[in-house]
Amino acid sequence: xxxxxxxxxxxxxxxxxxxxxxxxxxxxxxxxxxxxxxxxxxxxxxxxxxxxxxxxxxxxxxxxxxxxxxxxxxxxxxxxxxxxxxxxxxxxxxxxxxxxxxxxxxxxxxxxxxxxxxxxxxxxxxxxxxxxxxxxxxxxxxxxxxxxxxxxxxxxxxxxxxxxxxxxxxxxxxxxxxxxxxxxxxxxxxxxxxxxxxxxxxxxxxxxxxxxxxxxxxxxxxxxxxxxxxxxxxxxxxxxxxxxxxxxxxxxxxxxxxxxxxxxxxxxxxxxxxxxxxxxxxxxxxxxxxxxxxxxxxxxxxxxxxxxxxxxxxxxxxxxxxxxxx
Amino acid sequence: xxxxxxxxxxxxxxxxxxxxxxxxxxxxxxxxxxxxxxxxxxxxxxxxxxxxxxxxxxxxxxxxxxxxxxxxxxxxxxxxxxxxxxxxxxxxxxxxxxxxxxxxxxxxxxxxxxxxxxxxxxxxxxxxxxxxxxxxxxxxxxxxxxxxxxxxxxxxxxxxxxxxxxxxxxxxxxxxxxxxxxxxxxxxxxxxxxxxxxxxxxxxxxxxxxxxxxxxxxxxxxxxxxxxxxxxxxxxxxxxxxxxxxxxxxxxxxxxxxxxxxxxxxxxxxxxxxxxxxxxxxxxxxxxxxxxxxxxxxxxxxxxxxxxxxxxxxxxxxxxxxxxxxx
Numbered sequence: 278x279x280x281x282x283x284x285x286x287x288x289x290x291x292x293x294x295x296x297x298x299x300x301x302x303x304x305x306x307x308x309x310x311x312x313x314x315x316x317x318x319x320x321x322x323x324x325x326x327x328x329x330x331x332x333x334x335x336x337x338x339x340x341x342x343x344x345x346x347x348x349x350x351x352x353x354x355x356x357x358x359x360x361x362x363x364x365x366x367x368x369x370x371x372x373x374x375x376x377x378x379x380x381x382x383x384x385x386x387x388x389x390x391x392x393x394x395x396x397x398x399x400x401x402x403x404x405x406x407x408x409x410x411x412x413x414x415x416x417x418x419x420x421x422x423x424x425x426x427x428x429x430x431x432x433x434x435x436x437x438x439x440x441x442x443x444x445x446x447x448x449x450x451x452x453x454x455x456x457x458x459x460x461x462x463x464x465x466x467x468x469x470x471x472x473x474x475x476x477x478x479x480x481x482x483x484x485x486x487x488x489x490x491x492x493x494x495x496x497x498x499x500x501x502x503x504x505x506x507x508x509x510x511x512x513x514x515x516x517x518x519x520x521x522x523x524x525x526x527x528x529x530x531x532x533x534x535x536x537x538x539x540x541x542x543x544x545x546x547x548x549x550x551x552x553x554x555x556x557x558x559x560x561x562x563x564x565x566x567x568x569x570x571x572x573x574x575x576x577x578x579x580x581x582x583x584x585x586x587x588x589x590x591x592x593x594x595x596x597x598x599x600x601x602x603x
Numbered sequence: 604x605x606x607x608x609x610x611x612x613x614x615x616x617x618x619x620x621x622x623x624x625x626x627x628x629x630x631x632x633x634x635x636x637x638x639x640x641x642x643x644x645x646x647x648x649x650x651x652x653x654x655x656x657x658x659x660x661x662x663x664x665x666x667x668x669x670x671x672x673x674x675x676x677x678x679x680x681x682x683x684x685x686x687x688x689x690x691x692x693x694x695x696x697x698x699x700x701x702x703x704x705x706x707x708x709x710x711x712x713x714x715x716x717x718x719x720x721x722x723x724x725x726x727x728x729x730x731x732x733x734x735x736x737x738x739x740x741x742x743x744x745x746x747x748x749x750x751x752x753x754x755x756x757x758x759x760x761x762x763x764x765x766x767x768x769x770x771x772x773x774x775x776x777x778x779x780x781x782x783x784x785x786x787x788x789x790x791x792x793x794x795x796x797x798x799x800x801x802x803x804x805x806x807x808x809x810x811x812x813x814x815x816x817x818x819x820x821x822x823x824x825x826x827x828x829x830x831x832x833x834x835x836x837x838x839x840x841x842x843x844x845x846x847x848x849x850x851x852x853x854x855x856x857x858x859x860x861x862x863x864x865x866x867x868x869x870x871x872x873x874x875x876x877x878x879x880x881x882x883x884x885x886x887x888x889x890x891x892x893x894x895x896x897x898x899x900x901x902x903x904x905x906x907x908x909x910x911x912x913x914x915x916x917x918x919x920x921x922x923x924x925x926x927x928x929x930x
Contacts, residue, residue, distance in 0.1 A: 302739070328739065334769065339728040339762035346732020349717055350667070352739060354732075369759075373722050374729065382710035382718060383701030384923025419924055442926035 278461055283425075284454040286432035287317045287393075291355065293464040294439045295325050298353060301439055304331035305340060305357030305393075314359050315395055315454050337366035341392060345375050348390040348444075355439060361396035361410050361448055368413075375444040376419030390444045391435070397450040397489055397539055398576045401583055407576035409488075409540035414446040415516045415549065421445040421470060422516040426491040428458035430514055433468025441470070450488045471518030475527065479509035482597050483527040485550060486537035487513040490588065494537045497593035504594075506601055516546050524550065525557050532563040535596050539587055542570035564600035569593050615885050618660060618817050620894050622652040622873050625676040627902045628685055629848075632675070632692060635906060636852045641692045644721075645706045648676035650815075650847035653872035654779050655680040657820025658747060658840075662775075662828055667715045667737075667746040669730040672707035673779075673846075674719035677749055681716045683709065685905035695912035702915045703923065715744075723784075724750060724757035727776075731763050734772035734837075745773040745831045747824070753784030755801045756792055767837035768805045774837040775827045776802075779814065782843075785850045786858040799841040807837050814844030815870045845870075 281289070295301045302325075303318055309332040312319035322330040333340050337358055344356040358364050364371065371392065378386045398407030414422045423438055423445060425431040431449065438445040460466075476491070477498050484494035491512035498508040509527050513520060528534050534554055536547035551566040572586040610618075629647040636645055648655070651673075659668070659680035670677040678688055683699055691698030692706050699709050707721040717733060720726035730748035737744045754760050755778060767774045780798050782789050790796050799809040808830055812823035820842055827838035845867040849856035880886040 334762070334765060336759075336762035336766060338759040339731065339766050342725075342728020342759065342763070343732035343735055343766065346669075346717075346729040346734070347736040347739070348732070349712075349729065350733040350736035352736045369722055369725060370728065374720065374725055378718065379926065380924045381700065381704045381708045383698070383703045385700070385710055385712060386718070387926060421925075 278459045280457050281428055281460050282454065283428045283431050283449070283456045283458070284315060284317050286428035286460050287435055287449065288319060288321070289460070290432045290435035290439070291318065291321060292324065294436055295321070295329060297464065300351065300353045301355065302329040302331065302352065303355050303357065304333050304344070306333055306335055306359045308332060308357050313357065315451065318357065337363050338370050341367040341370040341375065344390045344392070345370060345378065345388055348388045349378070349386060353389045353439060355391040355393060358392060358394040360406060360451070361394040362406055362408050364392070364394055364410065371414070371420070371446070372417050376417050379443060380419060387442050388444050389442050391438045391447050392445070393447045393449065395449045395451045397452055398571070398583065398587055399452045401578055401580055402576070403578045404575035407583070409538070409571065411446070411448050411516055412540055412545050415546050419444070420517060423447045423470065423514070424488040424516055425449065425514065426453065426488050426512050428456060429460045430468050430474070430512070432460050433466050434470070434514060437467045437470055440467070448488070452489055453492070468514065470515045471520050473514055473520035473523040474512045475509065475523065476512050477508065477510040479507040479531065481507045481531055482533040482535060482601055483509045483511060483524070483531045484535050484537060484593065485511045485513065485524055487516060487546070488539065490537040490539055493588060493590055493593060497590045497597070500590065500594055501597055506597060508597065519550070521553055521557065524554065528554055528558045529561045532561055533600050534562070535567045535569055535593060535600070537569045537588060537593055539571050541573050542568055543573050545570055567596040567600055569596050612885055615880060616890070616894065618656055619876055619880060619886070619891065620898060621656045621680055622817065622876065623895060624685065624898045624901065625652045625655065625679050626873055627898050628675060628679060628688070628905070631902050631906060633848070633852065635692070640910070641706070643705050644672070645692065645852045646673040646850065647846070647848045647852070648673055650867065650871070651779055651781060651844045652676055653817040653820050653876070654777070654814045654842045654844055655749070657817040658777055658824040661821050661825035662745065662747055665715060666744050667717050667733050669717045669726045669733065669746065669748040670719045671723070671726060671750050671754070672719055672721040673751065674709055675706070678709045678711070678716055678719070682714045683711055683716060685902055686908040687711070689905035690909040690912050693909040693912065694914070695909055696915040697908070697912040724754040724760045726750065727754065727760055727763040731767050731772055731774055734767065734774040735770065737773055738770070743832060745775055745828055747775045747777055747828070749777050749779060751784065752778065752780040752782065752789045752798055753792065754778070755798050764802055764805050764807070764837065768807055771834065771836040773831045775824065775831050776837060776839045777824065778839065778841045780841055780843050781846045783850065783859070785854070797841070799839055802839045807839055808835070809839035809841070811841045811843065814842030815872045815875065817872060817876055
């Protein structure tokens with residue numbers, strides 16, 4: 278078990294899977310000579326040559342489209358979109374094509390494609406570079422959506438994504454690339470999709486998050502413990518598949534749930550999770566499901582305004598205060 | 604016997620047979636649509652047969668084909684059976700896409716028919732990705748992608764041609780210019796009406812051919828395929844053609860004059876080619892009539908097969924969405 282950063286864990290996953298399988302290749306804007314905008318692909322060019330580490334023009338629709346075509350023809354492309362914000366330029370290829378191809382062709386097609394993209398806010402990058410858009414992909418049948426919060430999950434989920442036979446939206450968090458954590462050794466370390474991690478057990482309230490939201494929930498749980506509130510923390514790891522068994526099992530135990538996510542509150546992944554809890558565990562709830570999410574506003578540039586638009590640890594504590602003891 | 608481009612008499616007759624099969628299939632599809640056996644958006648290829656048949660006759664079985672939503676002709680010319688295509692139009696489980704796709708989404712990886720895509724220009728980057736895979740594996744296949752005149756006005760078309768040239772991909776781009784994007788004439792949609800000129804900036808070989816003449820299409824695509832297969836990167840063939848019917852079965856076709864239709868009907872690729880065969884002594888009318896009977900029987904059999912085939916069971920609604928062994 279070594280302690281490495283989230284970006285290094287992703288780099289390891291790519292390197293190991295490329296070494297394991299010649300069909301795996303990486304392409305995207307600035308992934309080769311520049312080493313990746315967030316340095317996730319650093320060093321891959323030297324190891325795997327331009328054949329397998331390919332710089333592309335700034336053409337997001339064509340990048341994803343080429344990935345789909347290469348996957349249909351038997352390769353296992355990992356395409357990088359520089360940020361999830363730019364995935365919007367490729368939405369037709371992602372939603373109308375990657376997600377549909379297998380089903381609309383009667384199950385005869387395979388699209389083993391990974392679309393990696395950093396997302397999230399918190400770096401004063403303004404309205405067009407700070408979005409959390411996972412709900413757009415969660416909404417669409419046919420796409421798996423992975424949202425790792427830790428270095429270990431970043432590595433294990435990316436390796437699972439590459440080995441998956443279908444298209445995966447792999448959304449990393451820009452604010453987590455420098456995060457350090459223990460990552461199990463061995464090139465066969467995989468984290469399966471659809472298995473949430475209970476990162477802290479507790480009996481008073483379930484804090485359910487993913488990506489940076491899971492980290493915030495974990496921090497809030499520590500502070501709540503000081504106040505005598507025993508919170509359980511669930512890191513979902515993937516949004517499709519969504520591990521409802523773990524969520525419902527936890528809510529049945531605690532009778533209270535707070536869903537934490539950085540995206541716009543309205544129509545976000547947390548809205549879906551809240552609805553499912555209400556559908557499946559209504560009789561077990563002692564209080565309404567609370568959502569601690571981003572404000573329904575474009576990300577402002579100003580540091581204080583941006584912080585106010587994003588969920589903070591104290592927001593989670595305050596939400597828990599309102600429902601614990603009800 | 605007249606031999607053109609090294610064609611034997613049998614090969615000439617095969618071209619005729621395939622064009623006639625597509626025409627018969629499409630006109631039968633219209634009848635079945637009128638009867639209510641086929642629904643949804645159904646775009647017929649009648650009038651454009653020379654493009655698919657000419658192009659497919661100069662590429663090999665192992666070459667890949669990507670198509671759009673006006674694709675019955677491409678699928679049949681690439682080797683799909685009339686049964687499998689007609690059953691798909693009927694939405695039956697025996698269809699080429701098991702009833703999940705319909706007219707616009709035919710697919711058969713065994714034939715390397717890599718799909719019909721119903722978003723204008725949507726199949727273009729996918730075709731480049733397939734070509735990328737060929738190059739990745741040092742293969743000698745090419746990819747032929749068919750699209751209409753409307754596609755050249757999409758941004759992703761230009762993204763694709765740029766990448767294909769940049770990476771020198773074995774991609775033959777075949778633009779079927781039938782002059783209309785639904786009801787809008789190409790002159791009202793493209794700043795340059797000769798669409799092959801739209802790729803001049805990419806410095807690739809681009810030609811315009813008579814899409815109503817199967818031999819002209821053969822010549823244009825044969826040369827393009829040779830260049831692309833030989834490492835020369837992408838090539839572009841604009842085939843000027845015409846659809847004899849509306850955009851889809853739900854189009855009343857009120858934007859084209861009777862005179863315009865007559866001019867193009869007089870250039871019907873089938874009558875043009877059959878006259879050529881008879882005049883040159885390659886085939887006699889009796890042989891052509893015999894082919895017609897065979898083709899009609901084959902299409903009738905396809906309808907019969909489609910009618911008798913089972914509907915996909917409702918229990919299979921979700922099947923195929925996610926792959927087996929999915930993480």
